[in-house]
Amino acid sequence: MTKKRILVTGGAAGIGFAIARRFVEEGAQVLTCDVNAAGLEQALAQVPGLKGVPCDVADTPQIDTLFEALERELDGLDVLVNNVGIGGPTKPAEELTGAEWRQVLDINLTGTFEVTRRAIPHLKRSAGTIINMSSAAGRYGYPNRIAYSTTKWGLIGFTKTLSMELGVHDITVNAILPGAVGGERFDRVIAGRAQVSGRSLEDEIALGLATQSVKRIVPPQHIADLAVFLTTPAGRSFSGAALPMDNDLQHG
Numbered sequence: 001m002t003k004k005r006i007l008v009t010g011g012a013a014g015i016g017f018a019i020a021r022r023f024v025e026e027g028a029q030v031l032t033c034d035v036n037a038a039g040l041e042q043a044l045a046q047v048p049g050l051k052g053v054p055c056d057v058a059d060t061p062q063i064d065t066l067f068e069a070l071e072r073e074l075d076g077l078d079v080l081v082n083n084v085g086i087g088g089p090t091k092p093a094e095e096l097t098g099a100e101w102r103q104v105l106d107i108n109l110t111g112t113f114e115v116t117r118r119a120i121p122h123l124k125r126s127a128g129t130i131i132n133m134s135s136a137a138g139r140y141g142y143p144n145r146i147a148y149s150t151t152k153w154g155l156i157g158f159t160k161t162l163s164m165e166l167g168v169h170d171i172t173v174n175a176i177l178p179g180a181v182g183g184e185r186f187d188r189v190i191a192g193r194a195q196v197s198g199r200s201l202e203d204e205i206a207l208g209l210a211t212q213s214v215k216r217i218v219p220p221q222h223i224a225d226l227a228v229f230l231t232t233p234a235g236r237s238f239s240g241a242a243l244p245m246d247n248d249l250q251h252g
């Protein structure tokens with residue numbers, strides 16, 4: 001792993017931070033970016049060796065700046081982890097405004113595309129790996145989160161299409177579909193659901209776990225372990241796969 005060069009988007013917090021830290025622990029050279037500059041500074045302070053630049057993936061000039069940093073800091077790329085994703089508001093479709101809908105699509109889909117298309121020339125040279133962070137919301141419907149679910153299904157088509165286009169260059173492309181992952185975001189999601197339903201937070205957590213065969217919330221470190229595995233020789237025998245890591249979620 002010591003020679004591997006990794007870009008993880010949205011690495012200041014949550015799953016992206018766990019993935020960036022895990023790759024650093026493996027000895028890789030890791031660059032991350034995040035729209036939250038203060039959060040990014042804190043993340044870099046916690047993980048010696050981790051490099052980072054502020055970047056909003058919905059703003060293409062900022063992505064150009066990110067790739068200038070990538071060429072300077074990493075001099076190429078072996079692994080792209082498209083982790084950034086926002087949930088958007090929790091409300092029924094008819095109440096969602098066009099601006100709210102577009103913001104989720106701009107970040108989750110267009111941002112991912114704009115980062116990926118700049119990464120592909122580098123990945124062709126390295127026979128690299130792309131990992132896209134979808135969600136259980138990309139396997140099932142997700143009432144009151146229509147924009148989020150639409151983008152996470154979109155990332156499955158994005159993954160399968162890129163896998164077919166890029167396989168000839170020995171580039172592998174897979175999607176990870178987490179279910180309930182512990183951390184601050186999980187707490188926010190539960191709070192949003194409770195606000196809409198009027199139920200208590202405890203009841204919302206129990207309701208969430210009721211649809212899982214295994215009654216455990218997945219820690220972000222396990223998602224990071226899967227991401228690292230997908231870059232190993234065995235992991236690179238997967239491509240075009242949509243890999244749920246959700247303790248067997250039966251329906252959303």
Ligand SMILES: NC(=O)c1ccc[n+]([C@@H]2O[C@H](COP(=O)([O-])OP(=O)(O)OC[C@H]3O[C@@H](n4cnc5c(N)ncnc54)[C@H](O)[C@@H]3O)[C@@H](O)[C@H]2O)c1
Pocket residue numbers: 009010011012013014015016033034035036039055056057058083084085086107111133134135136177178179180181182183184185186
């Ligand atoms: N946590 C879960 O339970 C869960 C479940 C399924 C899928 N996911 C997916 O995993 C990914 C990470 O989720 P998380 O829970 O760690 O989220 P999070 O909100 O904890 O972290 C996301 C990071 O991305 C950054 N970010 C947001 N918008 C950005 C933008 N426009 N440009 C650059 N950075 C931006 C945030 O500042 C934050 O640091 C997302 O794609 C999410 O949809 C999470």
